Amino acid sequence: MTVDATTLPDVTQVGGAEPRxxxxxxxxxxxxxxLVQSWLAHPASSWWGMGHLDVDAVRTYLADVQADPAQAAWxxxxxxxxxxxxxxxxxxxVLLTDVFAAEPGDVGMHLLVAPPPADGRVHGLTSAVMRTxxxxxxxxLGARRVVVEPDVRNTAVHAKNAEVGFRxxxxxxxxxxxxxxxxxxxxxxxxxxxxxxxxxxxxxxxEPAQRHLVAKAIAEFTHERLVEPQPDGGGWRLDxxxxxxxxxxxxxxxxxxxxxxxxxxxxxxxxxxxLSAQDLVLELRDVLGIPDALLGTYLEEIASTxxxxxxxxxxGGPSAAQLARGRTEGSDRVVASFQDVESAMTExxxxxxxxxxxxxxxxxxxxxxxxxxxxxxxxxxLAARRACTHLALAADRTERDHWAAELDxxxxxxxxxxxxxxxxxxDDYVWIPVHPWQWQHRIAVTFAPDLGRQDLVDLGEGPxxxxxxxxxxxxxxxxxxxxxxxxxxxxxxxxxxLRGMSPAYMRNTPAVNDWVAALVxxxxxxxxxxxxxxxxxxxxxxxxxxxxxxxxxxxxxxxLAALWRESPLPRVTDGERLLTMAALLHRDAxxxxxxxxxxxxxGLPADEWVRRWLDAYLLPVVHCLTVHDLVFMPHGENLVLVxxxxxxxxxxxxxxxxxxxxxxxxxxxxxPADIERIVHPVDDDEAALAVxxxxxxxxxxxxxxxxxxxxxLPESRFWQVVGECVDAHAAAHPERxxxxxxxxxxFEHSCLNRLQLRNTLSMVDLADQSSSLIRAGAMPNPIAR
Numbered sequence: 001m002t003v004d005a006t007t008l009p010d011v012t013q014v015g016g017a018e019p020r021x022x023x024x025x026x027x028x029x030x031x032x033x034x035l036v037q038s039w040l041a042h043p044a045s046s047w048w049g050m051g052h053l054d055v056d057a058v059r060t061y062l063a064d065v066q067a068d069p070a071q072a073a074w075x076x077x078x079x080x081x082x083x084x085x086x087x088x089x090x091x092x093x094v095l096l097t098d099v100f101a102a103e104p105g106d107v108g109m110h111l112l113v114a115p116p117p118a119d120g121r122v123h124g125l126t127s128a129v130m131r132t133x134x135x136x137x138x139x140x141l142g143a144r145r146v147v148v149e150p151d152v153r154n155t156a157v158h159a160k161n162a163e164v165g166f167r168x169x170x171x172x173x174x175x176x177x178x179x180x181x182x183x184x185x186x187x188x189x190x191x192x193x194x195x196x197x198x199x200x201x202x203x204x205x206x207e208p209a210q211r212h213l214v215a216k217a218i219a220e221f222t223h224e225r226l227v228e229p230q231p232d233g234g235g236w237r238l239d240x241x242x243x244x245x246x247x248x249x250x251x252x253x254x255x256x257x258x259x260x261x262x263x264x265x266x267x268x269x270x271x272x273x274x275l276s277a278q279d280l281v282l283e284l285r286d287v288l289g290i291p292d293a294l295l296g297t298y299l300e301e302i303a304s305t306x307x308x309x310x311x312x313x314x315x316g317g318p319s320a321a322q323l324a325r326g327r328t329e330g331s332d333r334v335v336a337s338f339q340d341v342e343s344a345m346t347e348x349x350x351x352x353x354x355x356x357x358x359x360x361x362x363x364x365x366x367x368x369x370x371x372x373x374x375x376x377x378x379x380x381x382l383a384a385r386r387a388c389t390h391l392a393l394a395a396d397r398t399e400r401d402h403w404a405a406e407l408d409x410x411x412x413x414x415x416x417x418x419x420x421x422x423x424x425x426x427d428d429y430v431w432i433p434v435h436p437w438q439w440q441h442r443i444a445v446t447f448a449p450d451l452g453r454q455d456l457v458d459l460g461e462g463p464x465x466x467x468x469x470x471x472x473x474x475x476x477x478x479x480x481x482x483x484x485x486x487x488x489x490x491x492x493x494x495x496x497x498l499r500g501m502s503p504a505y506m507r508n509t510p511a512v513n514d515w516v517a518a519l520v521x522x523x524x525x526x527x528x529x530x531x532x533x534x535x536x537x538x539x540x541x542x543x544x545x546x547x548x549x550x551x552x553x554x555x556x557x558x559x560l561a562a563l564w565r566e567s568p569l570p571r572v573t574d575g576e577r578l579l580t581m582a583a584l585l586h587r588d589a590x591x592x593x594x595x596x597x598x599x600x601x602x603g604l605p606a607d608e609w610v611r612r613w614l615d616a617y618l619l620p621v622v623h624c625l626t627v628h629d630l631v632f633m634p635h636g637e638n639l640v641l642v643x644x645x646x647x648x649x650x651x652x653x654x655x656x657x658x659x660x661x662x663x664x665x666x667x668x669x670x671x672p673a674d675i676e677r678i679v680h681p682v683d684d685d686e687a688a689l690a691v692x693x694x695x696x697x698x699x700x701x702x703x704x705x706x707x708x709x710x711x712x713l714p715e716s717r718f719w720q721v722v723g724e725c726v727d728a729h730a731a732a733h734p735e736r737x738x739x740x741x742x743x744x745x746x747f748e749h750s751c752l753n754r755l756q757l758r759n760t761l762s763m764v765d766l767a768d769q770s771s772s773l774i775r776a777g778a779m780p781n782p783i784a785r
Contacts, residue, residue, distance in 0.1 A: 503541020
């Protein structure tokens with residue numbers, strides 16, 4: 001049975017009065033059951049959710065707790081009179097096993113303070129009880145840290161936790177409740193956390209963030225042949241301006257470097273100097289080629305990436321083993337597991353150095369809307385005049401079907417009532433979801449005239465709670481997980497783009513998705529691999545603003561649009577779970593890798609596990625390219641893996657409308673005229689980069705290095721399995737449309753950071769991505785014959 005972490009009556013310290021000494025003893029279920037039941041039945045104890053239990057049920061509950069070696073219950077007395085119940089537990093074995101990486105010395109705690117007596121409250125009692133319990137955990141139970149998980153709505157407890165020194169980590173799902181996971185280092189009892197939302201901006205959090213980002217920058221700039229470290233004794237040296245960086249590293253194929261972060265040092269003019277990612281960029285400025293006008297923006301994205309990394313370091317997260325194990329018992333637990341992984345990702349993009357810019361988010365907004373914060377929000381909804389708006393729908397959806405699937409009848413009735421109250425005809429309007437940040441910073445300002453003339457009408461917040469996803473513009477419906485993802489324009493600067501959405505693109509996005517989904521579902525090879533796509537089956541864009549009255553491209557033309565993408569949850573069967581493929585590149589705070597933990601959990605030989613993953617992922621990508629001339633953007637965040645017993649059984653592709661392309665024109669299978677924008681004919685060498693750059697270099701080189709570094713699978717065997725997968729597909733499809741030889745000796749080395757360094761505001765022209773690519777010579781092919 002789940003209980004809230006703490007329930008406290010409204011007691012405050014007054015006039016310097018303090019309660020007398022408190023004593024703690026083990027609970028006696030037979031003796032104490034009636035008393036505890038009376039406390040639980042009191043309205044002040046509602047957060048425990050046990051007010052319905054009778055005395056016998058409470059006695060059984062306490063006896064079960066005392067019989068469990070991983071738990072204990074304690075009665076606290078003041079002058080011999082019982083005044084509180086405390087429960088302690090091992091968070092590595094009880095309650096938090098899926099969401100918290102417990103360490104030796106961690107003790108979980110629940111606290112119930114007795115309801116105030118009829119003759120009045122005891123001033124200061126609550127504070128004294130809280131301190132007594134955490135000191136008991138430290139002095140009697142040997143706790144190094146105390147962990148609590150109060151309901152996020154229990155603000156009174158949050159304040160008391162902060163008073164004794166607890167620091168908030170993050171929100172988590174704990175058996176049916178949304179909890180505020182918090183920890184107290186017992187050597188800091190009574191010392192308030194301080195600094196509020198900026199608590200992560202301290203040396204103990206920023207130093208490891210700097211160390212990681214400097215190591216990543218050196219590794220990726222080396223991979224893109226912008227710098228070249230030199231041998232230095234038993235390690236390596238990089239000279240950059242007045243600074244010298246020394247480190248140990250392992251070099252892998254595809255010129256991938258695994259740098260030992262602990263070994264990384266910097267000297268400046270011969271003296272030790274702190275690591276600084278911004279300093280490194282400035283020292284390498286001439287080599288990196290950042291335009292003067294964009295240098296400040298790139299440095300700001302580096303700073304924001306560091307702040308994000310520091311927040312992730314402070315917040316912690318589930319261990320790799322917990323993420324690999326996941327939860328599969330029932331749809332609610334599958335959803336929780338899926339979103340636990342989504343919010344646990346710390347790297348951003350594995351290749352980009354400035355990967356978490358989010359320029360535009362403040363501290364409070366970062367905590368509310370950054371995917372790694374794991375928070376939830378509600379969309380703002382607007383009514384948009386139909387004559388100024390285009391709602392595009394998949395072939396199997398009508399407008400009535402769409403709103404019935406995505407909104408409750410009560411919600412749409414409320415929307416219509418708002419319009420009627422303004423003397424407007426609801427049938428003249430359609431509904432548009434808007435991200436709260438976008439509403440506050442863009443729509444209410446940039447579209448003020450549209451709101452004033454009631455082409456746009458503010459309808460307030462919708463009822464559903466959504467969780468931000470790694471792609472930042474997209475959110476998952478936690479209130480109704482079977483409903484669609486929602487993706488909306490979000491005009492923050494992040495990783496080379498202002499993250500808007502084009503209403504022009506939205507007009508045919510569902511048609512693009514219909515065409516791609518039909519092609520994929522009709523293909524026997526893809527069906528055999530279990531490969532499918534998540535359709536973006538509805539999209540909307542508003543063009544009634546002044547910015548669309550002139551044919552001049554501007555960011556303001558991409559500020560009010562949205563789409564709905566199918567949820568993967570209905571595709572999961574019993575015993576299966578969902579996992580973002582980005583998790584295969586993730587290491588936890590202890591350095592343990594999720595992919596290594598998955599292989600261990602599966603019980604399969606490592607090469608067999610990799611083979612099954614490649615059959616679900618690489619084979620469909622190769623098949624779509626060589627048989628259909630169809631390419632996706634198949635990086636980690638764009639794939640949802642379906643996993644059973646630690647083994648990948650199939651893959652689901654998403655983000656179709658803006659990313660998919662057909663690389664040639666074919667008379668036997670013409671692309672419909674209304675989605676002609678997805679046709680981008682290229683030659684064979686460039687077509688092959690859809691595998692070499694996006695898969696080999698963008699995903700597989702990282703996984704191969706992790707498995708090799710962890711001693712799980714030698715990279716030579718890893719790439720041998722990759723070659724076998726490619727060969728098996730070619731042998732099965734000798735008449736493929738574009739018979740590319742993926743075993744060639746080398747391929748063009750297309751570089752991602754070079755794109756961002758050249759123009760951090762707009763890395764590529766999305767309408768002509770091919771001409772935007774930057775190459776750095778040839779890269780030896782790891783599966784060359």
